[in-house]
Amino acid sequence: MPFQDLNLPTPLALVANRVSVTGIHPTADSFLAVSYVAEAGVKLLGISLYPAFVRSAPEFAYKIGHALLHADGLGMWDTILREATTQPRAGFLPPEFGPLLVWLTRKRGRSEEDNLAPASEAARGVLSALGLDEDEIPPILSIRDLISVLVLIRNKTKAHGAVGTDFYAIANESYVRAVRGVLVGNPLLAWAWIHLSRRDNMNVRAIRLLGTAPHHLRQAEANAYHPEAPGVYLSPEFSSRIYPCMPLIEANRDCTRFLLPNGGYSDSGSAEFLDYATGTASRVDVEAFLRPPAPLPRSVTHGLESVGVQSNVFGNLPQPPSPYVQRLRLQAEIATRLHDRNHSIVTLHGRGGVGKTRLALWCAHTLAAAEPASFESIVWFSARDLELRPSGPRPVQPAVSDLPGIAKLYARLFNEPSEDLDGFARVLEQPDPITSRGRLFIFDNFETMADMGSLHEFLDTHTILPNKVLLTSRERAFRGDYPIEVAGLDRAEADELLHTIARDLDIEGLLTPETIESIYTDAEGHAYVMRILLGEMAKDGHYTSPKMILPRRADVVNAVFERSFNKLSAEARYLFLLLSASKLKMSELALIIVLGKRGADVRSAVEECLRLALISHEPLPDGKRAYAAPQLARLFARRKLEGDPDRLLVQEDAALLARFGALGASATTHLPQEDQVRRFVAWCHADASGASPDRLRYLESLLALTAEVWPRAWPELARFRRRHGGSADEISYALRRAVEELPFDKDVWLARADYAQQVGDEQTRMSCLISAVDADPRNVELVRDVALELCRYVDRHKAEIPRARRGVYVASVRSHMERLADSLDANGLSRLAWLFLLENDQTNALKYAMAGHQHDDKNPHCLNILEKLGADSGVGKRQEDTRQ
Structure with a gap:
């Protein structure tokens, strides 16, 4: 059955039961029944957010209640849901709502094994059946995006006869899968939904709303609750608090009927409520939400409502910051960049609250007071929606939030006849028509702008010098501007x-x-x-x-981190949580190794976190970078991690990162990146001692991942496999990769030669020994020993290796050995002579045999070669004992 396997709270279970009883058929009635499940599910999410804000942000809670009761369509529910789970509002959610927030907003990658991918494909299939082209279908990166798409589907199919009968045959099964995407794994539906009231004797009466048959709690359990009024309450997992959902959900005393808002709010203070289980509507008195919500206050950096003379320029700058601490280096750099003729856009980027706005304001007022003035006008556009006040963060009303709003504000400030984008583009492209001086446009809190990428592209395209744009932003997301990082105070x-x-x-x-x-x-x-x-x-x-x-x-x-955190991709979010949990400064290589087993693109994730100022970096002695989460970010991440579905994976990987070793507090005590990885490899070998087969496979996989990004781990992987029973193919593969990646390391060639000898592969062994000499041709002992093995090998295989082809084998070692002749003893010179003999070069053979004889006139090997050459010039007729 479509939803029968889900443990749903009763207000939703009764709606889903309609579908479960009738089944799914290719009819409009089946589609409508599933639509009711989707609507009820979305509305329960919206209803749950109302009590979450009552204590922390009462004005916003009232706005939620007012909007949902007045909403005549599901679109407003989607809007409120998105606003409540986005900064700055999301920062006011109680900690218990953290798992729900993560579930709604977390961006999933395509490779993640969760319910979103199949649900997204199903939703796209329904929209395609409705006639939407692929580029018309919104991207679905999170559950919140999926909800928006379900609302789109509902709106496009709500009108009677909007689609034909063929549509239901194609879409109904997919629609069920899409709706399940917002139900399966939903933390809200796993929380305790309870109807609480008081009996005549004032004892608490509690009914657990689970499934289609809610049940009474025992009196001892009921007495743990203290309801303020009768109605439906919500109790998050691991929380002792209960959140009243009234008046946004109404229930009868027996909990067999539940009513959810359905618009139709009247001037008398009543609204239509719908029982989705039966489809019947009722009017409910909700007079408390008759008054419209109060508008948000303005920020102190909102910008003046009109342009006036400010020192030597025209402008609408807010008051200068007070108190203000001079930041001389940054102030000088900003002034230089605003006066140069290279970059039309300058961006001050850094974490929230580090002083970007104050810095921009101070510089703007300084420029306004300069003589002669550098700019004809300085225009301030504030997109600030969260004021960081001494008492704490507070939502405020932004002056602008998108490009059309910017164009309209500029036209109003300067009495321009056109409020459209073309008119504002012309302003950006031209200097002041009278003085020919440029204009400075300052956009504060640029990261809160809608469609930030398109806005930046518009400014970059149309801003022509001497006009300039100064941005303050938490995000360093664009190329083409001049970035200035604003970090903490010195x-x-x-x-x-x-x-x-x-x-x-x-x-x-x-x-x-x-x-x-x-x-x-x-x-x-x-x-x-x-x-x-x-x-x-x-x-x-x-x-x-x-x-x-x-x-x-x-x-x-x-307030400092939430907005940036919510912009992270799934991989960057995991990286940030991991660095925060590990409390270490880690090299990029260590991160690549540990996250490699998760299939993550670590470099992209690192750049994303750096761009959003969520992690910091500093150099290691070898020039590589070490990354860490600042202490404040770790505090933020600790709370996020508690409700994150990947918490156990993050903790496992944090423990693994620790095996690379903590880096010191100052750059002088940092381990170079390769030393960190060597420490990790040594731990893998040590941990394998006495380990179970499963543990050995795990450690082997870690070494294999390490080898893919750090080639020096290939011989270590081969050693691990040889020691712990790896197959011949696996060992051979690791050794082959070792010599391919490290062709100038004689030790890896010798290791491969050793294994080849063990398995009886004589040809590979000899080839590796020769390559070892090529890798270290000045190593006299190595060259001398390999020459001996080479002589023996060719001697054993004379029949298969004709004299004409022997040079292929001996030429490399012989040439290296010849260059070392002055360092060779008599034995070494005799081996060099024999190599020449193998190539039938009797002249050089005699030369080096004589040189060896001069070193030691009793050396039997030199005497034997001299005797051979002196007695008979046909060296092939007599055999030389090559066992030297």
């Missing part, structure tokens, strides 16, 4: 900021060199975090360790 800047804030808070007495050091170290120079830490100290009235304060101020840490 120590002197941080000291100034801390003392300034402490004076304002009247807590200067709490600032000692030790407390300043502690705050600076734990905040990593992050300006906003240091402000918050001092504010908490002012409230406590004494110094409190930042390590105690930061975990309880999750709102602050979320």
Whole structure:
């Protein structure tokens, strides 16, 4: 049956039961029944988010309730769901909702084995049956995207007769699979849904809403709950809190009928509610949501509503930042880049709260006051939707959010006749018509703009010098601009900021060199975090360790990282969580090895995390990079990891990363990248001692992954396989790859020669010995020993190797040996002479036999060759004993 295998809460189970009872048929009725399941599932998600914000963001909770009760279509539910699970709103969700947030927003790769891929394919199939071309179908990278596509399907099929009967024959089965995608694995549906009320004796009456037959809880269990009013409550997994879902869901006392909002809100304060299990509608009084939601306040950096003279320019700049700490190096670099004639776009990028906006404002006011003025006008566009206030992050109303809004705001500020994009493009392309000076356009919080890529492309295409664009952004996502990284304050800047804030808070007495050091170290120079830490100290009235304060101020840490985290791809997200969990600085090679077994593109993931300022890097002594998650990021990631479905995998890989060894705190104590990998390889060998067969296979796979990215592991893999019973083919393969990847390392050639001798492959052994000499031709002992083996080999195979072909075997070793003749003893010179004899070069054979005889006139090998050459010039008639 389509949904019978799922444990659904009763409000949804009753709806799904309609489909389970009737089955799926190629009819409009079957399609409608599945649509009701989809609608009810989406609406339960929206309803659950309303109580989640009641405490942390009551104004937004009211907006959710008002929007959902007034929504006459499913599109508004999708909009609210997306807004509530995106920054800045998502930062106000309680920790218990973390697993739900991850499940909704996590971007899945195509290779991930979860329910999204088949559900996405099924949804695309339905849209194709509706006549949409491939490029018209929105991408589905997350469950949240899948929900949007289901809403699109519902809207396109809602009108009676919108599709023909053939459509249902094609689409109904796929539609079921697509709807299952938002039900299977949904954390919300696994949480406890309970109807709570009080009996006449005031005891709590609790009904667990699970399946089509909800059941009463025992009185002892019911007494654990303390309902404020009768109705449906939600209790997340591992949480003691209950969240009231009223008035967005209504239920009768017996819990056989559940009503969900269905629009139709009237001026009298009632709205239509629908029982999706039966299809019957009712009017419900929800007068509490009659008032429209209050608009969000503006940011203090919103920008002025009109253009005026500001020092020596026309502009709408907000007030200069106060207090402000001078950041001389950055200020000088920004000024230089805004005055040059090379880059039309300059981007200040870095983590949220590090001071990008303050820096941009200070520089803008400095430019405005300069004489002569560099620009005719400076225009400020604020896209800020989250204000980082001393009391904590607060949502605010952005001045602009997309390109059309930017064009309209500029036209309004400067009384331009055209508000369209062509008009704004002309402004970007031309200097001031009177003074011929350029205009400076500043876009603050650029990362919050809709369709950021297209907007950046528009600015890059149309901004022509002397006009300039300055962006502040958490994301360094584009090429063609000039990037300036804004990191944490240096120590002197941080000291100034801390003392300034402490004076304002009247807590200067709490600032000692030790407390300043502690705050600076734990905040990593992050300006906003240091402000918050001092504010908490002012409230406590004494110094409190930042390590105690930061975990309880999750709102602050979320404000810094949440937006960037939500933009990560699945692989980059995993990498960030892994580095945060490992607490180590790790080389790129170590990450490639560990994540290689997950099939991850590590280099792309690293670049993505760096671009979003979620990880940092520093050089190793060998010039390679080491990567780490900053301490603040680790605090953020710890909370994310608790509800992440990959938590156990991340912890397993973090333990594996530790085997490469922790890197020191300063660059001088860092291990070079190759030393880290050698340490890891040594651990693999050590851990194999006494290991089970499964463990041996696991360690072997790690060494194989290591070898693919670090060739020096191939001989180690061969050694591992030889020691632990690998097959001949596997050992031979590892040794062959070793010599292919390391052709100038004599040891790998000798290792392959040794194994060839073990398995009786004489030809491969001799070829490897010759290659070992080629790899280290100055090694006198090696060349001398290989010459002996070569003489013996050719002697044993005289019949198969005619004299004319012997040069193929002996020429390389003989030429190397000839260059070492002055370093050879009598035995070595006799072997060189014999190599010449094998090629029938009697002249050189005599030369080196005589040289050996001069070294040692009693050397039997030299005497034997001399006797052979002197007694008979046909050397083939007599045999020389080559066992020297």
